[in-house]
Amino acid sequence: RKEVEQDPGPFNVPEGATVAFNCTYSNSASQSFFWYRQDCRKEPKLLMSVYSSGNEDGRFTAQLNRASQYISLLIRDSKLSDSATYLCVVNNKNTGFQKLVFGTGTRLLVSP
Amino acid sequence: GAGVSQSPSNKVTEKGKDVELRCDPISGHTALYWYRQSLGQGLEFLIYFQGNSAPDKSGLPSDRFSAERTGGSVSTLTIQRTQQEDSAVYLCASSYQDRSYEQYFGPGTRLTVT
Numbered sequence: 455r456k457e458v459e460q461d462p463g464p465f466n467v468p469e470g471a472t473v474a475f476n477c478t479y480s481n482s483a484s485q486s487f488f489w490y491r492q493d494c495r496k497e498p499k500l501l502m503s504v505y506s507s508g509n510e511d512g513r514f515t516a517q518l519n520r521a522s523q524y525i526s527l528l529i530r531d532s533k534l535s536d537s538a539t540y541l542c543v544v545n546n547k548n549t550g551f552q553k554l555v556f557g558t559g560t561r562l563l564v565s566p
Numbered sequence: 567g568a569g570v571s572q573s574p575s576n577k578v579t580e581k582g583k584d585v586e587l588r589c590d591p592i593s594g595h596t597a598l599y600w601y602r603q604s605l606g607q608g609l610e611f612l613i614y615f616q617g618n619s620a621p622d623k624s625g626l627p628s629d630r631f632s633a634e635r636t637g638g639s640v641s642t643l644t645i646q647r648t649q650q651e652d653s654a655v656y657l658c659a660s661s662y663q664d665r666s667y668e669q670y671f672g673p674g675t676r677l678t679v680t
Contacts, residue, residue, distance in 0.1 A: 497657060497671035554669060558608035
């Protein structure tokens, strides 16, 4: 079983739609959680951290459920520019540094 | 300011040859990471540097892979006797030591072994 699991998609949605991605992680010792975004043939970039109480950044809302080891990302009012792969990332502190473990990503396609 | 840079951007090599991939981290970032990403796969951790030392080499897939970092800055990943399964995008990232969750990635080197 992979340490971080995501539905690969693709999720095809029209502009303006609301879409949600889920992610599960297997290591209960995971301490921090993030969503990174990766455009086609580009490098990953940090989108947002995920806090226990849930957090929002504009149209993006992230939620964490530690009991179920589950993370979600909600995107409201989707834009064409949101088309990308969204990587769920967990941080397992290991040997004094924070080791990021990446999921394989969920691909989002937003159409006009 | 300047981001993480990597060179070459693309490398095609014949099976059995050695290759060197270079990473220039963001100035002042003490932590440096190497990952690889195969087609349709997630990022696979290879090695972590703090300064010039590598406390975690656990992700290097075989002894054909090695990496070094000099002057707390530039890092080189070397793959000896390349195999076709080494074909992937090799990504370098850097971060401040105390905020290593926010890793800044370079554009990657796309390696193709023929």
